[in-house]
Amino acid sequence: MQVSTEEQSSWTRRFIEPVDSELRLVCFPHAGGSAAYFRPLAQSLAPRVEALCVQYPGRQDRRHEPLLDSVPALADAAFAALRPTLDGPFAFFGHSLGALVAFEVARRFEQLTAQGPVRLFASARRAPSVARDERVHLRDDAGLIAELTRLGGTADALLTDDDLRALVLPAVRADYRAAETYTAVPANARLTCPISVFVGDADPVALVPEARAWEAHTTGSTDLRVFTGGHFYLDGNTAAVARAVLDTL
Template sequence: MSQQHAHDDDSWIRRFAPTAQSTAQLVCFPHAGGSAGYFRLLAHALAPGIDTLAIQYPGRQDRHGEPLLDSVDELADAAFAVLRHRLEAPFAFFGHSLGAVVAFEVARRFEQQTPHGPVRLFASSRRAPSIAREGTVHLRDDDGLVAEIVRLGGTDRSVLEDPEMRELILPVVRADYRAVETYTAPPGARLTCPVSVFAGASDPVTSAADVTAWEAHTTKGTDAQVFDGGHFYLDQHVPEVASAIVGAL
């Protein structure tokens, strides 16, 4: 591996439960405003059978000084450039919210440009790419952006009331929302691997129809599992989600 690729891996990939006993790799892509650390508990729940790699997008936490990427294509291109040199078959992708469409696009790049694509995509808390809705959250003022974050329940309200934390968090969230709200899937975009869709029963932004529509994006079929909870159902269901991933793989 070249020095450049090693540096990129250090920047983009986190491994919270390194294991030499795995039978598969799982790459996790976080939600808007999220970081690789969101998947720490899931990584430990999946070890040692599955080696979990979590993606750290630019502009957050230890990558705070790096320019933000505000389109799904930019995120997918950059992640693919790193992962194509790192993954060994078999591997799968898990994407939560924004991460689901980033994972979908990275999977498409693997299928188009390498001999091996993922064996499965796990799409979490996100409508199918073909379902387009006008999104304007990224155009709101700071208070409007905070209101959306609070509505979905992904961040403690007290954190968002701290001026210094808002200054750190909101530009990242805005860029991520711009990415996902301006994303349009290419017509007829499909994967050749199965898709497992996970959702929260009370998610305010992902409906049953949104989940079903993922069927249009794979030639190998879909299955769906609904958990108690909202957009961030995973917070309360790490063991169950880990079990579902292991069962599917």
């Protein structure tokens, strides 16, 4: 897939001035999320690590672009955009849906290029091999909002303002469809890079045993860190997560 310079730049956002960092960390957001979710983490990682935060199509400044509602489609497009720009050592950090997208993009780098990520950070997501029968994407708008409210992490204004809901919910639904219909192909899909798994101790959709199962998806090492909090544990633990990333890298 050929992509233009504009398409490459549309996929990533920087929230600090470019610096001579040792490594780049590409951050993939959760369902309904945007690159801006990682602004606090990017600021905490600087200057040792430069965060490139992924912006999926169909939201915020990309809201006029078609939504992608499958993990393979997101991964194919992200890989095509990132491949020309990652010319030095890099790692991936994916939160929730983003962990699946990051995993698939990492697979594409390892299979199709001479350089893959030095590490994958899989956050707030059970392993690809752990299946649940979830159908949130099939709910009506009220059901979708109920799920977002249950998990937290979404500003109240986005859920209570009719105009904002109309902008946000299509992307949320497409992302949930991507996550809930995803199956790792092949079933024993593995990376060669190590995987660090981060999870909240009260996350209802990524239980610790389910998160630990990421060890089946790499031929390298795995480690698991449990933080205080729910699905969006990162919100209250940005400094601790940044320290864990920096110490690991």
